[in-house]
Amino acid sequence: VQLQASGGGLVQPGGSLRLSCAASGLTLNYYCIAWFRQAPGKEREGVSCIGRSDRSTTYADSVKGRFTISRDNAKNTVYLQMSSLKPEDTAVYYCAAGVGPGACDTYVMNYWGKGTQVTVSS
Numbered sequence: 861v862q863l864q865a866s867g868g869g870l871v872q873p874g875g876s877l878r879l880s881c882a883a884s885g886l887t888l889n890y891y892c893i894a895w896f897r898q899a900p901g902k903e904r905e906g907v908s909c910i911g912r913s914d915r916s917t918t919y920a921d922s923v924k925g926r927f928t929i930s931r932d933n934a935k936n937t938v939y940l941q942m943s944s945l946k947p948e949d950t951a952v953y954y955c956a957a958g959v960g961p962g963a964c965d966t967y968v969m970n971y972w973g974k975g976t977q978v979t980v981s982s
Contacts, residue, residue, distance in 0.1 A: 863973025881955030909964035
């Protein structure tokens with residue numbers, strides 16, 4: 861089982877990036893998929909999550925209205941579209957898969973991928 865986040869980079873404030881979470885060894889539409897981030901010196905925080913069959917979504921207050929999570933089952937990939945980026949969005953972003961139906965409520969995940977660095981700076 862492997863999850864791989866990609867799409868990070870350096871972007872100016874106000875810019876956009878789209879992160880991708882690709883999986884091998886598991887079918888993502890059977891799982892709740894979440895994005896987390898961790899900035900230097902800070903605890904990891906849940907950013908967004910998408911449910912399984914109903915595709916319900918949740919967002920941290922800090923990213924509501926700016927980030928959009930979605931999934932493409934045909935590509936076995938989950939995306940995080942990030943817009944109006946701020947310097948405080950700078951962090952390593954991780955994707956994770958949760959088995960439990962309430963995983964998007966608890967952000968308790970079973971599988972984790974390696975992160976991708978997002979840096980927002982002028």
